[in-house]
Amino acid sequence: MPEGPEIRLAADQLEQAIKPLVVSEVFFAFDHLKPYQAALKGRCVVAVETHGKAMLTRFDNDLSIYSHNQLYGRWMIRKAYDFPTSKRQLRLAIHNKVASALLYSASEIEVLTPEQVIGHPYLSALGPDVLSSDADDILGQLWSEKHRRRRFSSLFLDQRFIAGVGNYLRSEILFVAGLHPDLRPIDCSDGELERLANAAVSVSIQSYRQHGVTNDLGRAAALKAKGQKYRQYRHWVFGRKDQPCRLCGAGIVEDTAASRRVYFCLRCQALP
DNA sequence: TCTTTATGGTGAG
DNA sequence: TCACCCTAAAGAT
Numbered sequence: 001m002p003e004g005p006e007i008r009l010a011a012d013q014l015e016q017a018i019k020p021l022v023v024s025e026v027f028f029a030f031d032h033l034k035p036y037q038a039a040l041k042g043r044c045v046v047a048v049e050t051h052g053k054a055m056l057t058r059f060d061n062d063l064s065i066y067s068h069n070q071l072y073g074r075w076m077i078r079k080a081y082d083f084p085t086s087k088r089q090l091r092l093a094i095h096n097k098v099a100s101a102l103l104y105s106a107s108e109i110e111v112l113t114p115e116q117v118i119g120h121p122y123l124s125a126l127g128p129d130v131l132s133s134d135a136d137d138i139l140g141q142l143w144s145e146k147h148r149r150r151r152f153s154s155l156f157l158d159q160r161f162i163a164g165v166g167n168y169l170r171s172e173i174l175f176v177a178g179l180h181p182d183l184r185p186i187d188c189s190d191g192e193l194e195r196l197a198n199a200a201v202s203v204s205i206q207s208y209r210q211h212g213v214t215n216d217l218g219r220a221a222a223l224k225a226k227g228q229k230y231r232q233y234r235h236w237v238f239g240r241k242d243q244p245c246r247l248c249g250a251g252i253v254e255d256t257a258a259s260r261r262v263y264f265c266l267r268c269q270a271l272p
Numbered sequence: 273t274c275t276t277t278a279t280g281g282t283g284a285g
Numbered sequence: 286t287c288a289c290c291c292t293a294a295a296g297a298t
Contacts, residue, residue, distance in 0.1 A: 070290095070291060070292085071291075071292075071293090072291070072292040072293060073291095073292090074293095087293085088292085088293075089292080104292095105291085105292055105293070106291090106292090107290090107291050107292075108291085258286095259286075259287080
């Protein structure tokens, strides 16, 4: 369940649990990483960075663990060596005396030197991180020559455009901005692009603060109490095919764009 | 038990 | 744009 905000939340937990104490043991499930277990044992974690959906756990000997959760990876922070009863595959564990940070199911795990971090093919291609950018950074991207003729539906899944936005944030950001997924930056007024840039930043920060909920948290709690499925309460439009728009009541439309489902309200996000 | 889907990403054409 | 890879859970049978 990882888009930028969720990854940053996991990084926060990791920092809190692992950074204060010496790392007593690191476990890698993949054979080619086993040699690094000895190199990281007894070291300290100095920072847990996120770059879009990727995480860099930096150690005090200049090595970093790169991890990307893709669709399946999941971090769990537990008391030391308190493994959950789960059929998931443990791929990485960082232990200290008090806590264990456990990464399950992820397949993209590497150990990098500083040079390898700089030259990393995924990291070096990322656009501005949505959680550490302001609206002007996003506006710059929207105005840039290489992006302004591409559809929003394609742009907002492209990590070179903005890092950290994924499939649910794409739908949610466009809804909050009131713009149709098929539009392109060149189709929009300056005011509309500003609205979009602001929405990209504010919806992402809201998702971070509300742990993945992109609509009103109180309303979400009320709907959840009624036993509705998570998609029916977490978001304005994402996953809510044929459900009424929370603003105007019209039915939410589901479509496919850039090989993934996109959701929008035809009335609130009408084409001009 | 089988099939499909998923908040991701890559590489070929 | 499509096929495919990764893995887990939900949905269909």
